[in-house]
Amino acid sequence: MTRSARRFSLKEEGAKGVLIATVSTVVVLGLIAYLAVSSPYWSEFKDQFLNRQVFAESFPEILHAFRRNIFYFLTAEPVILGFALLLAVMRSSRGPVFFPLRLLSTIYVDLFRGIPTVLVVFALGFGVPALRIPGLPVDGWFWGWVALILSYSAYVAEVYRAGIESVHPSQAAASRALGLTRWQSLRSVVIPQAVRRVVPPLMNDFISLQKDTALIAFVSAFSVEAFLRAQRVSAGDFNFTPFVGAAICFLIITIPMTRFTDWLLERQRRRRMAGGAL
Amino acid sequence: MSEAIRLEGVHKSFDGLEVLKGIDLALDEHEVVCLIGASGSGKSTLLRCINLLERVDAGRIWVHGEDITAHGVDQNAIRRRVGIVFQAFNLFPHMTVLRNVSLAPMKVLRHPREAAEANARELLARFGLADKAEDYPDRLSGGQQQRVAIVRALAMDPDVLLLDEITSALDPELVAEVLDVIRELAGQGMTMVIATHEMHFARDVSNRVCFLDGGRILEEGPPDRMFSDPTNERTKRFLDRIIAAGRM
Numbered sequence: 335m336t337r338s339a340r341r342f343s344l345k346e347e348g349a350k351g352v353l354i355a356t357v358s359t360v361v362v363l364g365l366i367a368y369l370a371v372s373s374p375y376w377s378e379f380k381d382q383f384l385n386r387q388v389f390a391e392s393f394p395e396i397l398h399a400f401r402r403n404i405f406y407f408l409t410a411e412p413v414i415l416g417f418a419l420l421l422a423v424m425r426s427s428r429g430p431v432f433f434p435l436r437l438l439s440t441i442y443v444d445l446f447r448g449i450p451t452v453l454v455v456f457a458l459g460f461g462v463p464a465l466r467i468p469g470l471p472v473d474g475w476f477w478g479w480v481a482l483i484l485s486y487s488a489y490v491a492e493v494y495r496a497g498i499e500s501v502h503p504s505q506a507a508a509s510r511a512l513g514l515t516r517w518q519s520l521r522s523v524v525i526p527q528a529v530r531r532v533v534p535p536l537m538n539d540f541i542s543l544q545k546d547t548a549l550i551a552f553v554s555a556f557s558v559e560a561f562l563r564a565q566r567v568s569a570g571d572f573n574f575t576p577f578v579g580a581a582i583c584f585l586i587i588t589i590p591m592t593r594f595t596d597w598l599l600e601r602q603r604r605r606r607m608a609g610g611a612l
Numbered sequence: 613m614s615e616a617i618r619l620e621g622v623h624k625s626f627d628g629l630e631v632l633k634g635i636d637l638a639l640d641e642h643e644v645v646c647l648i649g650a651s652g653s654g655k656s657t658l659l660r661c662i663n664l665l666e667r668v669d670a671g672r673i674w675v676h677g678e679d680i681t682a683h684g685v686d687q688n689a690i691r692r693r694v695g696i697v698f699q700a701f702n703l704f705p706h707m708t709v710l711r712n713v714s715l716a717p718m719k720v721l722r723h724p725r726e727a728a729e730a731n732a733r734e735l736l737a738r739f740g741l742a743d744k745a746e747d748y749p750d751r752l753s754g755g756q757q758q759r760v761a762i763v764r765a766l767a768m769d770p771d772v773l774l775l776d777e778i779t780s781a782l783d784p785e786l787v788a789e790v791l792d793v794i795r796e797l798a799g800q801g802m803t804m805v806i807a808t809h810e811m812h813f814a815r816d817v818s819n820r821v822c823f824l825d826g827g828r829i830l831e832e833g834p835p836d837r838m839f840s841d842p843t844n845e846r847t848k849r850f851l852d853r854i855i856a857a858g859r860m
Contacts, residue, residue: 508702
């Protein structure tokens, strides 16, 4: 076979592959759709969850409330990134002098990683305002927001720590050998490499955080975010379509973020294969 | 001539395994000493002790008369004066070559960025790396990376340079360009302790050769005598093996 002939046959196989994938997808999805639509409960389901009229009426205000979720997310994220890095650095410290820091950081991470986030949100969101301590905010949403920060910082600290430990000790040795202090070495050499490596797992935590902003709905009656708005509309209409609307709001953010994370991971993998540095 | 380095009775163990069993060694300024010996004889550990990357268990080390093994000594101040270059280069992969070289002068010596970078460029140019300043290390060949690592150590203007088998990780055709740099430094009077498996190089660059075996210096002397007429039986056997392996 000549080279061009071989290339042609490969191309043919590729086209055949696309055809097979398309046909099998249409068949499988079609079958699922058929089973769903032909079920005796389909029309009831459609009316309850996919009610066009309810959707048209409720979606704009849910989308509007969703801006609140974005606000929670965007403000919590930088605080988490900073606080978690502090925790990770504390935990990676060496020497007996820093033992209290290591201990504190370890206890913190163990505690907040072990408690369900929803529990922290409830405890702070209801608990702190109930204490009526002068000078502290009494808004439920604020303490729910703080709870998300406390909880997610524990997860993110562990991601950072894994990154710090993945940097080969020879890097620290090389910088220390040049006379850099432990802190300078950590700051200029170890942490920058660690952070680059953990960007994809950090993204996964952000996606979770983005979703968990809905938990604030439970502790704030006045600052209405997307889920709470959906709940209220739903309760008024006796219809669940608003929840689908709220779900769409979250998906608009989380699906692109997931694809972006996949892309980052793939790029990292390719670079590792090419023997390049991260 | 004044004394650059003195070691007395240096011992070092790792998890009960004694790697250095009483090393005595003295180097004058501008002297070049090569450490030869099989892998595991303690060459690397010895160098790492002089740079304080390892703490000695017993014995003392002086650098220009200062006891660096004394309690409460400023480790970072010592390391500023004692440069070390590693077998695996250990360049910082997330920084350009220029940044690799200028980082320590800026952070440790507190040189302003412009001065540190100008000095770095000058040094890079001196070693034929001027056009690599803006590249990241993974774009460079092994020989170029190792030369950058040497320049990085030189940028701190050290009193003493320690070289830990700096050509062992290189492809054979890249060894010469790195050794030429060291020859040049020796010619300029840089005080160096060099752990190496390159016997030709050891012979023509050093003032003195020390044969390490099992954590001790078994024999030392001028290179010509060490290589042509070793007195110790173990030195003879080691050199015979090297010759048989075609490395000399």
